[in-house]
Amino acid sequence: MLRALSRPAVVLMDRYLPDPFIFVLLLTIVAAAAAMLFEGAGPIAVVQMWGDGFWGLLSFSMQMLLILVTGYILASSPPVKKFLALLAGLAGSPGSAIVLVSVVSLIASWVNWGFGLVVGALxxxxxxxxxxVDYRLLIAAAYSGFVIWHGGLAGSIPLxxxxxGHFTEAQIGVIGTGETIFASFNLIIVAILFVVIPLVNWLMVPREDESVYVTAEQLGDDEREAFVPTRPAEHLENSRLLMWVVGLAGLVFLAHYFFVRGAGLNLNIVNFLFLMLGIVLHGTARNLLDALQEAVKGGAGIVIQFPFYAGIMAIMTQSGLAQSMSEWFVSISSAATLPFWTFISAGIVNLFVPSGGGQWAVQAPVMLPAAEALGADIARVAMAVAWGDAWTNLLQPFWALPMLGIAGLKAKDIMGFCLIHLVITGVIIGTLLVVL
Known part of the structure; x- marks a missing residue:
């Protein structure tokens, strides 16, 4: 049945889902029109919001580009390539390959979302x-594991x-991860998704005549010619000592950061970890630079599209549109149903504000007073925002860009399969947020 359902979904997305750049342009127009129609903002005011906020994600854009680049550098190092090849050898059939990549992506995304995107794709x-095996479904299966990230160790809202000192501490105090990430209701949601997502991906494996395959030649030859230095400068490029000194110094810093300072993962630390490990494992600057040249080819979408999403976020937040959407969902909620409607509203807002931290800044001032007034569980409402933010990433190509860049595919190639996951995971998460 799922195979039959996925077929028209794949055809629909292939025919009608535009390139992610066109998607972000359309979202920009929709957000601007909605701000003028529903919030009474003037055209000039909307343009000013958009322009002023256009570069608001510049730092984040660079972090995302580095996630792709440093992750590719690490994964293309000889030891990691051998490990991935060994792990891939466990798959003996198309179905087992789909299940294996789903599980690996789920585990990696639960640990850290950036890590999950890169590891899943590679x-x-x-x-x-x-x-x-169908290459489109293979990449879609890798991306489907990303839906779990906001219920995991790196979830930005629960953290x-x-x-x-967080901006709502005066209102709700400090809520430990035992009430959010490690709460029984959240762990049950995570556990069920760990079963359902690989199963759904397995059931969607297309028939032989409908599958799209790639060859090793199409994926590119990762083997590099041996570099023979002929000039003094080239000897430095081929020096293992130079790379190991710098790389090991970085690893010493990381050991101190984690074990002495007791600090946790964030985007900058993940990028630093990937880069330092890549430096050590590649061994020479020449090998690392060759990997870098391959890595940056997939980053064009990030560079050009993220500023437009920053502009959309500015329109949504400064016009009051995101707040109005949240308030409407609150108005139809009770203490029991508030987590469900919070989840739905967060999923809609996420299409326009694809940032967990940014979305919490928009929705917390609305959802938290509502939870207090209705007597709802504040920790559960916060996690409902988190899960809603993660849920519609299955439809929003923003977060798929690093994975698509590595895979060499377009969003339309995988979103048909992701649409099936959007429906199934939406029912599961929304129901369990209320029932558990």
């Missing part, structure tokens, strides 16, 4: 080298409200 590429 592992899928390695599987495609060894198993004849924010667990940090002393």
């Amino acid at each position: 592992f899928a590429r390695e599987l495609a080298r060894q198993i004849r 924010t409200i667990a940090t002393p």
